[in-house]
Amino acid sequence: MPWQVYFQRVLSAKTPFVAQTLSFVATFGCLFSAAPAVVIGAIAASTDWNKTDFGQTLIPADRYRDVLPIVLQYLCPPAVSFIGLGAVSAAVMSSVDSSVLSASSMFTQNVYKPFRSLAGKPSETELIWVMRAFIVFTGAASTLAAIKVNSTYELWLLCSDLVYVILFPQLLCIMYVPFSNGYGSVTAYILGWILRIGGGEAIIGLQPFIKFPLFDEDTQVQKFPYKTMIMVINIITILVISWATKALFKKEILPRRFDIFQTADHKDISYHKATDKADDQFDGDDENFDTKL
Secondary structure: OOOHHHHHHHHOOOOHHHHHHHHHHHHHHHHHHHHHHHHHHHHHHHOOHHHOOOOOOOOOHHHHHHHHHHHHHHHOOHHHHHHHHHHHHHHHHHHHHHHHHHHHHHHHHHHHHHHHHHHOOOOHHHHHHHHHHHHHHHHHHHHHHHHHOOOHHHHHHHHHHHHHHHHHHHHHHHHHOOOOOHHHHHHHHHHHHHHHHHOOEHHHOEOOOOOOOOEEOOOOEEOOOHHHHHHHHHHHHHHHHHHHHHHHHHOOOOOHHHOOOOOOOOOOOOHHHOOHHHHHHHHHHHHHHHHHO
16 A cells, blocks of 8 residues: 555665565564554453543543553553653654655655746745745644544545545556556546545545445445545546557647657656666755755
8 A cells, every 4th residue: 555655665765676675574564563552452452440540441432542542541650651652742743744744845846846847947945945835734734634533543544545546546557557647647636536525525524426326315325336446547547648648749649849748758667667877866866955955
């Protein structure tokens, strides 16, 4: 599943072999990392909470999300509780900081810079200020989401949903379809969002306005596996639009001056065939940019 951290590690790998190795090793690392959470949950489920200061027989269902701090507070010495909660808070803030910075950097380099270059090459100072502004926007949006949504677990589910529906087709085609290009990617991205929003989302109170097959009118629930269908539609869209636009511009059926992504001049090179020289040049530019930021 292409999470943000997966994007960072795999796409920054020096060679395809390193990326594959990281992917397989991370599988076992994730299983190992999940063990403490399972153990803590089992402890909480088997504890007689009447014998603690918690004062209840069982943890109420509406406080399941607080299992970790409850276990640390009532089943551990004060020093362990203090250090444990501090470590969890530090880990969360570190993840938030990394996510905000990486999202802002990707937006600036992959979205703003290419479109801004159509009107002239942007200066590094301009890019830095755009990144700073997007950091503020991302932080404000994240704060608003944290205030409005009651469950972290629901946010996690929503995030995994969007990654599967929107981002997975993009990563798959970038990695394994040499002729995929920006036109197919942008078209699939927009179409995917429209279809996904149209399906509705109870977590954020979004009512469906696209009724897929087997839609339940009484409960307003989509019973058809529409998320998988949207994911497949996105993959097909990327393939069809990428192939069509490349052919149209290459045969000059469409004037090349309208080819903003310059697909006609690009060779079909997949991620696995990227040269070390290109990687070194990208890394050098990125380091220079980060240093100035």
